[in-house]
Amino acid sequence: MKRRTFLMGGSAVVTAAMMGERAAFALPGPDELIWADDLPGTLDPHAVSDVPMQGYMINVYDTLYVNKQNPPKLVPWLATGHTVADGGLTVTFKLRDGAKFHDGHPLTSDDVAWSFKRMLAIKKGPAAAFLPVLDPDGATAPDPTTVVFKLKRVYAPFLAATPLVAILNRRLVEANVKDNDWGQGWLATNAAGSGSYIPDIEGYQPVQKLDLKRNRDHFMGWSDNTAPIETVRRRPIRETTTRVNALIKGDVDCTDSYLPPDQVERVMASKTATVSKDQSMRLMTLRMNNKKAPFDNLNFRLAVSHAFNYKGFIDGVLKGYAVRNAGPIPVNLWGAPQDLPAYELDLDKAKDYLAKAKAEGAPVDREIEIHIQEHLAQTTQAAQILQQGLRKVGVNLKIIPNLWPQLISSTAKPETTPDMWAHWVSSYFIDPENWIGQMYDSQFHGTWKASSWYKNEKVDSLLHEARGLEAKDQRQALYEQASRIIVADAVDIWIYNGVELRGISRRLRGFNFTPIGSGADFHTMWLAS
């Protein structure tokens, strides 16, 4: 064949193929949901405990208790209820009848006890919340419907933390154990759950593509949803602009829940999509290393607290899609004092406190650093607003781009912890312990959550006592008291409690937001025609 003939023939083939009947571009089918939120890095629910994993876990796995509604309520799920004995050291759960794994095997208390044992043995993700209070053999199954937990010490947040632990099909996972790895290699790309959706493992591509099929035999049944979604296609889209365009075009049924405020109006104006705005429990904080001068000086911290333009940030940058949070517990969670005075931008006060700090010998003239998370624009914007305020009172703030893994590694020691850094504390479990408990009790020093290196014996004592009490009202009083002390000490800068903004298609119905999983519970959803 001559070159010219080949080229002409090739061109003809391409043209013919392009001119052929054009099907619609990737529009979702009438009974399938395209969910464009992030997938977890692994499918093993005991290996990671982050927001994408929550969105996966609540659909594919079941837990003893779950969080429903907003503000969230902890409700029995696999368990019918629980009892507490031995002054809080023994917690017993009774399981429902009829729960089955995806392979048809019944879910028993042995699976529950073994799941906790595995989670504690591999010591990853959710394990950290339980390791101080529960030994791997601390969960037992005296009969098929009873699970007993023997705690090492009284730990009131235990029940609230149980939704962190997915119950696995022991038989299935144990059949795939290699080199005593507790099935980690296998479960990273497989599933062993009982949840309302079954992942299609054949087509799974990590962090890129996962299809879920409805589990018709789920123990909760489907009577509350007359038109459940048969297929959910999880298709994360990395770039915000593409995600929003895809939603407006009708390619996908949702964005992630961190829609930039400047995109809200654009989505709302479209005919195909709207925005669900739900107050979450995601606290944005600028941390201060209280062990490093000049942050070891209260007056300096007060000066910094008064140099941040809270209103400008919330109204300007976030277009009002956030709620000012004056202290270390989300304002919509019990334990947060409702009358807590919030720091406001007041440069005169900032100057006064700065002068006092200087008089006390604090090195206020040194350049201070704030580390931001490079790929999260809001952390940069917050740092720039603080930089602007501090410059007006004569403090030089340098902004250092960084990444999450490096930042949390650096918080292991006070000398390596940055002067300041920006992050959010999300709702991993719904209890003040998740925020104030782990952020300001000095026993957690060395973890990223406690990276202020704050130590106050009174606060330590209040938080310790709150953990050991069962009565919520008593715990609430202690958390409120601790909050007031921490805010008076200006330990950190607490900016806002987030409003999650998720673009959703207008055909999607039954979207019920809960902070755990950010509303990604497909069990309740259906698609309008």
Added chain:
Amino acid sequence: MARFVLHRLVLTIPALFGLLVLTFIMLRVVPNDPSAALAGENATPEQIAEVRRAYGFDQPLWKQFVIYVGQVGTGNLGNSIISNRPVLRDIADRLPATMELTFVSLLFATVVGIPIGAIAAVWYQSLFDHAVRVLTVAGLAIASFWFAIILQMIFAMELDWLPLRGRFPEGLAPPYHLTGLYFVDSLLTLRFDLFGRAAEYILMPAFTLSLAGLASIARFTRAGVLETLQKEFVHYAEAAGYRRLRIIWVYVLRNSVVGATTQIGLLFGGLISSAVAVEAIFDWPGVGSYAVNAILSSDYKAVLAITLVVGLIYALVNIMVDVVHAWLDPRVAEKL
């Protein structure tokens, strides 16, 4: 020629080893310890230290490197510390998409860039030449992510001529997997309809990615043709009465594109790195988005593996360019 290719292939081994050393040092010398992320949200320093021990991050850096090189020597690039999957498998799943995008972009840049550059040189100082010069400068200056978004807004959102994102229609089975390159697989299986669908999806990302390369090749070709047109053999051919078109397309062009060909080899590396942004915007399921995830999560084994694989491909493409170079210029072939 065979000896030359073999020689170049052997030289690739120390080059890749150097790349591995450099990347390993860059990744591990900076404070970059994924143990805290792996240990979980509420992990204590003791639990983090245990994870560090379990993964060998507490070992001296040289020891970690020796262990890693030993693994690589056996063809095992390790498991991702995040997904626990073999990184080679993850890369193999995604590499064909990136390769297809890169090669189509390169093809586009070459097929369009060389004629444009040649015509601009032949019509030196004409309106066309001025337009090519302006547009090629613009092509080099325009940020690919901006251009990508503009293309999306026009052709996907407004006109609805092309798909917004992805590599293939949702719900339609891609061509039978032979190479992972949809164009090649659809032709090999005689599925011309799927070839067309794949073409619709690759048009915008490939054009975006090719823009800088196209501009560069056009400029190199223009300069090469202008220089060759002054050569004596051209005047001789004109005096001998050869047709102008034949002189330019057969004799001048062949002598002018040697520089542009070298440029194509160099461009390949640039295209692969630019593919990261283009893949993100067009939601193209390639190695670029995998690399970004790996970097953000400090998954250093994945980052090392990507660097190594891309380095190897880059080396192979450059060997191919040398071979083409020799084919175009027999004097080069004689020296090989």
